Amino acid sequence: MSATGRNLIAAHTEVRAEIARTDSKTALLLAFVGAVLAGTWSVARDLPLNWAAIVTGGAGLVLLVGAAGLLLRSVRPNLSGRHGFPLWATLTPEQITAAVASDLAADVAGLSRLAVAKFTGLRRAVDLTMTGGALLILAALLTAGGAA
Numbered sequence: 001m002s003a004t005g006r007n008l009i010a011a012h013t014e015v016r017a018e019i020a021r022t023d024s025k026t027a028l029l030l031a032f033v034g035a036v037l038a039g040t041w042s043v044a045r046d047l048p049l050n051w052a053a054i055v056t057g058g059a060g061l062v063l064l065v066g067a068a069g070l071l072l073r074s075v076r077p078n079l080s081g082r083h084g085f086p087l088w089a090t091l092t093p094e095q096i097t098a099a100v101a102s103d104l105a106a107d108v109a110g111l112s113r114l115a116v117a118k119f120t121g122l123r124r125a126v127d128l129t130m131t132g133g134a135l136l137i138l139a140a141l142l143t144a145g146g147a148a
Helices: 003-044 051-075 084-088 093-102 104-145
Strands: none
Touching (some): 051 104
16 A cells, blocks of 8 residues: 555544544533533522523523534534445445545545534534523622622
8 A cells, every 4th residue: 555545544534533523522512501501491490580680691591502503513414425424325335445445535525624614613612602601600690699
């Protein structure tokens, strides 16, 4: 095998590992956001909230729901058939061997674009989660302080 072939295989493996790593982070953050949403609802429904806390907390919850939407979009299966399993499901074993041998560079490029899109969605979701969390903390402080 040539050095180029080994480098392509290494790049392909690295990109697939990055996608798996991003999906793992996304799953953890989605579980965290869900727990924060559920916990906030459980606590807030039993408290006498003032308008400032309601508005601030509501904005925080909206941002958390937006973050959950980004996370779900990031892990949504891509069944367009351009890469991976959906395409391979339509090919014979000989066609799969030929496609993998000849299109490894194209697969690395396609998977790299997919990894960047997933990473970008995860990054935006983290930003929304941090902002939403800060607003929920502010709402809790407004409630505890009794601001009118």
